Amino acid sequence: MAPAGVLVIIFFLIPVAIVLYLSVTNLASSNFTSDLAKMEYVGLKNYETLLNDQFARKIFFNTIFYVLVTLSIFNVSLALIVSLLTTHIDRSAGFVFRALWILPRITSPVVYILIWKRMMAEAPFGILNQFNEFLGQPTFNYVSTNPWVFVVVVNGFIGVSFGMIIFTSAIESIPKDLLNASLVDGSSRMQRIRYVILPLIRWPLLFVVTYQTLSLLTSFVEIQLLTDGGPGLYRTEVWSLTAYHRALSNYFGNAQWGYGSAFAVLLVMIGVVLAVIYMRVFRFDELVAEPRVEAL
Amino acid sequence: MEIRIDNLTKKFGDVVGVENLTLHIDDGEFVAFLGPSGCGKTTTLLTLAGIYKPTDGLIRFGDRVVNTVQPKDRNIGMVFQSYALYPHMTIFQNIAYPLKLKKVPKNEQNEQVRRVANVMGIGDLLDRRPGQLSGGQQQRVALGRALVKEPDVLLFDEPLSNLDARLRLTMRGEIKHLQKNLGITSIYVTHDQVEAMTMADRIAVMNLGHLQAFDAPDELYDRPKTRFVAGFVGNPPMNFLDVEVSRLNGQFLAEADAIRLPLGAERGEPPAGHPGAVVMGIRPEDIQIADDGDVRGEIFVVEPLGREDLIDVRIGSNSFILLADTEKQYRAGQPVALKFDMSQAQFFDPQTERSLLWRQ
Numbered sequence: 262m263a264p265a266g267v268l269v270i271i272f273f274l275i276p277v278a279i280v281l282y283l284s285v286t287n288l289a290s291s292n293f294t295s296d297l298a299k300m301e302y303v304g305l306k307n308y309e310t311l312l313n314d315q316f317a318r319k320i321f322f323n324t325i326f327y328v329l330v331t332l333s334i335f336n337v338s339l340a341l342i343v344s345l346l347t348t349h350i351d352r353s354a355g356f357v358f359r360a361l362w363i364l365p366r367i368t369s370p371v372v373y374i375l376i377w378k379r380m381m382a383e384a385p386f387g388i389l390n391q392f393n394e395f396l397g398q399p400t401f402n403y404v405s406t407n408p409w410v411f412v413v414v415v416n417g418f419i420g421v422s423f424g425m426i427i428f429t430s431a432i433e434s435i436p437k438d439l440l441n442a443s444l445v446d447g448s449s450r451m452q453r454i455r456y457v458i459l460p461l462i463r464w465p466l467l468f469v470v471t472y473q474t475l476s477l478l479t480s481f482v483e484i485q486l487l488t489d490g491g492p493g494l495y496r497t498e499v500w501s502l503t504a505y506h507r508a509l510s511n512y513f514g515n516a517q518w519g520y521g522s523a524f525a526v527l528l529v530m531i532g533v534v535l536a537v538i539y540m541r542v543f544r545f546d547e548l549v550a551e552p553r554v555e556a557l
Numbered sequence: 558m559e560i561r562i563d564n565l566t567k568k569f570g571d572v573v574g575v576e577n578l579t580l581h582i583d584d585g586e587f588v589a590f591l592g593p594s595g596c597g598k599t600t601t602l603l604t605l606a607g608i609y610k611p612t613d614g615l616i617r618f619g620d621r622v623v624n625t626v627q628p629k630d631r632n633i634g635m636v637f638q639s640y641a642l643y644p645h646m647t648i649f650q651n652i653a654y655p656l657k658l659k660k661v662p663k664n665e666q667n668e669q670v671r672r673v674a675n676v677m678g679i680g681d682l683l684d685r686r687p688g689q690l691s692g693g694q695q696q697r698v699a700l701g702r703a704l705v706k707e708p709d710v711l712l713f714d715e716p717l718s719n720l721d722a723r724l725r726l727t728m729r730g731e732i733k734h735l736q737k738n739l740g741i742t743s744i745y746v747t748h749d750q751v752e753a754m755t756m757a758d759r760i761a762v763m764n765l766g767h768l769q770a771f772d773a774p775d776e777l778y779d780r781p782k783t784r785f786v787a788g789f790v791g792n793p794p795m796n797f798l799d800v801e802v803s804r805l806n807g808q809f810l811a812e813a814d815a816i817r818l819p820l821g822a823e824r825g826e827p828p829a830g831h832p833g834a835v836v837m838g839i840r841p842e843d844i845q846i847a848d849d850g851d852v853r854g855e856i857f858v859v860e861p862l863g864r865e866d867l868i869d870v871r872i873g874s875n876s877f878i879l880l881a882d883t884e885k886q887y888r889a890g891q892p893v894a895l896k897f898d899m900s901q902a903q904f905f906d907p908q909t910e911r912s913l914l915w916r917q
Binding site for chain 1: 603606607608627629631633634635639643646654655658659706
């Protein structure tokens with residue numbers, strides 16, 4: 262435990278403690294100091310401001326919408342479908358298909374978003390709009406008319422690969438005898454998925470749902486590069502992006518580290534609460550039940 | 558259910574699993590597929606189960622060609638070496654699974670599962686999970702799950718290999734008894750020739766994807782048609798040596814170095830007609846240590862088996878395995894004379910490895 266413990270302390274607990282401390286100060290560009298003792302303690306004032314922030318509510322629901330939709334459609338469902346499909350076809354074909362789907366994840370986010378932007382850009386630059394023009398169709402301003410669709414799809418395409426890898430390896434590690442037994446016992450391939458494969462990958466499923474919820478809650482790079490929370494006022498702004506905007510990228514260079522930290526602290530709390538709920542729902546303790554072996 | 562396999566070939570890419578297999582199994586018969594690992598016996602079994610599609614040939618269950626029939630539509634029960642119980646289901650759910658898929662009503666499921674569980678002696682384990690059971694109990698559950706849907710054909714894939722020796726003996730008897738009682742056509746894959754000999758009505762001996770012999774156990778033992786069968790069936794295995802068989806004044810003589818063994822006409826005539834050397838096979842129980850023995854040799858090693866001793870005797874460059882009474886207390890290095898019961902000797906063509914006595 263020691264090396265892992267040290268890593269957790271250095272890279273998680275200490276930063277959380279610092280952020281927690283910053284969130285009860287009013288540290289900003291105007292009164293910047295790197296001396297923790299000199300920062301001005303303001304109690305829960307940042308949290309009060311946050312609760313009364315006229316946009317916080319919208320951003321909160323934006324975040325829930327973004328996480329739920331991306332998670333359920335892409336990171337879990339599509340990942341599951343892709344891994345089930347690619348494990349039921351020819352092995353090497355399945356491998357090639359999955360290898361291709363890793364590309365969005367291993368591509369730098371800037372490059373990846375640029376590719377999407379090039380495709381979706383307004384006429385006459387966007388590739389899709391060039392096709393539209395070529396075919397005599399009206400052109401669209403894709404991203405600004407349907408920002409949420411693109412935020413979800415662009416993130417979802419990356420998100421799928423994580424679940425895909427985890428689910429595929431879980432499915433492939435189910436003993437062949439067990440899969441054959443199910444067919445001999447009278448199941449169709451669909452019934453085998455429902456009664457044997459899905460129950461047997463419950464733990465990876467729990468892991469992906471939990472991990473990806475938290476990962477989506479904190480991800481903002483792609484959104485920042487694609488819409489930067491726009492178009493308009495906070496249309497696609499999510500919680501973590503707000504924390505970033507407030508603390509590090511505010512207009513006129515007025516970074517509000519204290520206020521941004523309050524956003525970050527709430528995000529950490531939400532994440533912890535969700536993780537605990539997931540553990541309960543999936544009855545994690547039951548998966549590691551003690552065996553009761555008895556001689557014949 | 559009668560099973561007829563005609564010219565069955567299964568290839569995986571360029572790798573041949575089984576080639577040109579023809580086998581007719583009678584209704585209610587218990588057939589063992591016997592052979593070393595990689596001989597194609599499991600491939601054949603999984604092809605019969607419908608997990609693999611045949612590359613070529615025909616498989617018929619009764620009058621129905623089942624080559625492309627899905628496993629679920631074959632009404633087969635199968636028992637695996639690894640038991641293959643569903644770890645997330647209770648024992649009850651495991652046994653009920655085939656019934657659930659058949660959409661049997663709940664109360665009927667309940668009744669049938671309990672009936673089968675009681676037959677298998679696992680009636681009190683129904684609410685447990687497979688992980689909480691011993692290997693023997695798990696194997697009974699697997700058997701129960703295979704039987705509950707009253708299959709036309711039972712397939713066994715080395716079902717006893719993971720059990721300890723004593724339990725294997727008990728289960729061997731139970732499976733044979735159960736099969737005879739229910740009269741379900743059964744195919745039993747094993748690499749253990751004792752299992753095959755003791756349980757099966759007929760044994761299909763396979764090697765390198767080819768059928769070597771398909772006969773009743775004692776027929777395989779007494780009249781092996783290939784050298785492979787002779788060497789594979791029987792424990793301890795048959796002794797082999799290269800000999801020249803010649804006719805001398807109406808007598809037959811098998812000779813190798815210092816060994817000269819007189820032969821009757823029945824066993825001597827066919828190999829004598831074969832030009833050059835032949836392979837002679839003789840089972841350990843057909844060699845005795847006797848003072849008036851034909852050949853003199855020296856004991857190389859003695860392996861006590863409890864009931865008898867397994868003795869390796871060296872004569873020149875030849876080695877013979879035989880069984881002897883433990884009371885005689887033979888020791889390594891001791892000179893002995895051997896008496897061969899040549900009326901039981903087997904002869905094989907060294908090139909084709911086919912028997913010179915028994916034609917296929």
